[in-house]
Amino acid sequence: MQVDTSSVVHKHKVAPEGKGAAPAWRTRWTGMWSLAAIDARPLLFAFSLCAGAATYFLAPEEPSLLACLGAWIGAGLLLLAARRLVTWSFLYVLMVAGFGVVTGFTAGAVRTRLVDAPVVTEATRPVMLEGWVAGVEPGKKGPRLRLEVHAIQGFAPEDQPRFVRLTHMARLEVAPGRFVRCWAVLRPPPAPVLPGDYDFQRQAYFEQLGAVGYVQGRCRGGTLGAPTGIADRLGISLSTFRRNLAAHVNVAAGERAGGFAAALISGDRSFMAEEDQEALRGSGLAHLLAISGLHMGIVGGLVFFLTQKALVLFEPLALRVPVQKPAAVTALLASLAYLVLSGASVSTQRAFIMSAVVFGAVLFDRAAISMRSFAIAMIAVVLLQPESVMTPGFQMSFAASGALIATYEAWSHRRAGRERVLGPIPFAWASLVMTSVVAAVATAPFALYHFDRLAGLGLIANLLAMPVISFVSAPSAALALLLTPFGLGDVGLRLFGYSLELVLMIAHGCADMAPSKVSLPSAMPGASMALFAVSLALVTTARGAGRVLLCALAVLPAVYLWTESPQLVLHWSASGEVFARTSEGGMKRFDFADGDGLAPLRYSTLEAASCGELPCELETPAGRLELSNEGNCRPLHEAVLQLSLTAPGEACAFNHNWEQVSRVGGLSVWQGKSGMIVQAGAVCRDRPWRQCQS
Incomplete structure (x- = not known):
């Protein structure tokens, strides 16, 4: 039987060798410069957005909002015209990048106006403050209360901050959700004292945290009920539920690791010992405390895997319905529930957006883990929260994600051959080592810039702890959730606690060994950090041998500026x-x-x-x-x-x-x-x- 091939559509035509074929050297050279490729444009726009948002926050003075909007409209019209008129693809790519920079800059200006709220301008004498406890955080001098303000003595309603954070040095007898009255000394959120130091004042502004201070004596419960607004009432109710959940997990998971378990499940670190937190920081495992991409990925991935396997058991359904799609919907809902349950911090919101993009790609039959999904997630985060571009959490999480996806794409092409040579188990360990090394290298510049140090045994600590977290702790937490309707949830939580005790043992062991922390003699300047970020962006955007050359073009001047800086x-x-x-x-x-x-x-x-x-x-x-x-x-x-x-x-x-x-x-x-x-x-x-x- 003959097959008519005249109607077959060839998406990729390759010129035969000989006449009309490009020389090998030209193919390799042009492969280095793929910035004009269609698949690279979302990445380029995402990185340009980040550059524009960072430029806004580093600007010496506040720009006019009307000027920003006018520039954004003009850049958009110019880009639309260029799409029809410009024939040189590289020039069009530059215009895409320019539009991204203007969009990121404008997003920062708009976001600043939207979150504007009153801020205390100078230190006060002790004043009576009334409000609802929205959260409790651990602190060196005592727990820190985040209060949603109802009234402050001597402040007009329009001048009152929406939220304040107070250090409570006495024994705490109030919980989230409770209306309290406190004598407190308030002051403005502090500004950074060193160039490049963490800007708490800016972060507080975007969280609408208008004052910090301390309580004189003790906060006492009041008689006023919950806030009148639906959103405020819901927020207080969720805070109360999270606190009760954290208290239960702290007891059920065991004395040694109960606080760690409560922090992972609810995001509440107030039950965790300070020495355990310091050990996690010193060993390079502090990223476990911030509920982010790792935790959201484990929760969503585990729910997706279990749901898909359960649906496959129903043969009539599996034969008629692509089971990965209902599994993706279920995983997305589980990720949303975890977002709400864990307090919806900035890092958790960012992780949820990335998870939503991944599961959305599954629903629409797209590649779930790809540079396009990575770019969409970054674009969504920057447009919704442009201030997060300046935070170490955003920088380190996207640096690790981008580097891992780029490595995964190259690694997967050679997977069959390497797995055949090494065997499945050694190949899995080789993949784990490669993942840890790539993530450590990608995040190292940002860790050095923001924290001025590296965990010397961080790679070893992660290699030892991450299999425990992924293959023991996560299934134990899932088991606890499944057994809860039958009254046996504490069994799973106890297993969860045992696994976390092992993680804490690894953290303390690595933190106590020298050199547990590596500090460099000179702090990294901001220009060097920006060039390191550019090198990572070029590595993820470029293709072929040009990755190494483009990376070197950014890394070498970054190192030079670093060594020459005061x-x-x-x-x-x-x-x-x-x-x-x-x-x-x-x-x-x-x-x-x-x-x-x-x-x-x-x-x-x-x-x-x-x-x-x-x-x-x-x-x-x-x-x-x-x-x-x-x-x-x-x-x-x-x-x-x-x-x-x-x-x-x-x-x-x-x-x-x-x-x-x-x-x-x-x-x-x-x-x-x-x-x-x-x-x-x-x-x-x-x-x-x-x-x-x-």
Whole structure:
């Protein structure tokens, strides 16, 4: 029987070798530059959105919203015209990138106006505050209460913040959902004290957190009922349910790992011991505490797998209906339930959007794990929450996801051959090692920029802990959910607790071994971090051998700028603590003065070191520094700088005293190529989330 092939549509035509065939070198060269390809355009638009949003938040002054909207409309019209008129594909791609930058910039400006809410402008005396407990977080000095404000003494209703966060140092006797009355001291959310440090003030603005402070005495329950608004009432009810769930899991999972189990299921970390949290940070397993892509992927993937296998058992249904589609709907609903249950933090919302894109691709018969899905998820997150572009969670999660998908695409092409050579079990372990290495390399630049350190044994800790989380902890939690209707849910939770005890044992073991933390002698500048991000974007966008070349074009200048940047050798923060870089390159913290300001968050986990009796000396890359009770203008043992608690009797550039440092908000000393740079206070630029005092 002959087959008529005249009507067959060939999607990909390949020129035969010989006449008309492109030379091999030209094929390889053009394969390097695939930025103009159709599949690369969503990626290019997504990365351009990120660049535009970041540009907005780094702008020195607030732009006009009308100007932003006008530029966005103009860029859109220009892009539509270019689609018909421009014949050079690379030029069109540049216009797509330009439209993405303008869109991201405008999204940031619009979002800033939408979340605008009152903020406390200066510290208050103790005032009576009434509100509902929306959440409880752990803190070093006591639990932190997030209150939805009802009334504040001395504040007009239109000037009251929507939310405040208070440190409760006394024994806590109120739970989420309860209406409380507290005597509290309020102050504005603190601004960053070092360039590149975490900007809590900006994050608080977008969370509508208008004040922070502490409670004098104890918050006591009031008689007012729930809020009147439907959304507020629902939020308080969910907070109450989450707190009760966390308390139950904390008991049922066992004393040793109950707090860890409660944090993974409900997002409530208040039951977790501080030493366990520190061990997870020191071992590189702190990402387990933030309910994000890993947790959402395990929940959605497990529900999808179980539902699909269950539907296959019904043969009439399996023969007539593509079972993966109802399984995808079920997994999507389960992911949504987990989003609500875990508190819907920014990282969890981002993870849910990515999960929704994946399961949506299954519903519409598209590739679930692909660069296109990755780009759609990034676009959705940036348009909905452009401020998240500046957070380490966004940067590290998308860096790891993009690098893993790019690796997966290359790895899957060779899977059959490698699995045949290695065998299924060794191949699975090789895949696990490759996944851990790729994720560690992709997230390392962002970890170094934001936290100034790496977990030295993070790779080993993840290789040991992740199989436990994926193959023991997740099924145990699912078993607990399945057994709950029969009153046997605590059995699954206890198994869940046993598995997490093993994870904590791994975390403590890796954190205690040297070198558990790797700190570099020079902090990474923002320009280097941006170039590292560009290199990752090029690696995921480009195809062929050009990936390596394009990556090198961005990485080499990033490393050069890093090595040439000034080195922070000392910071005397408004909290009174002194952070000094030793001659060996590591940072040390010294409790020197008594202040109430904010210390650099990147050094918040450092243990206090002893300097000895005052006056004492510190050897730094900039020279010898002196800490003294009384200020004077006579250098001690050739010290180049003196920090004192009291001012000297005469003015001199050699001395910096606590009175002047606390007034300007801190002191930083940098060592550059041309010598020592002393900077008093932090540079402040007026933006909606930061009001500079003249």
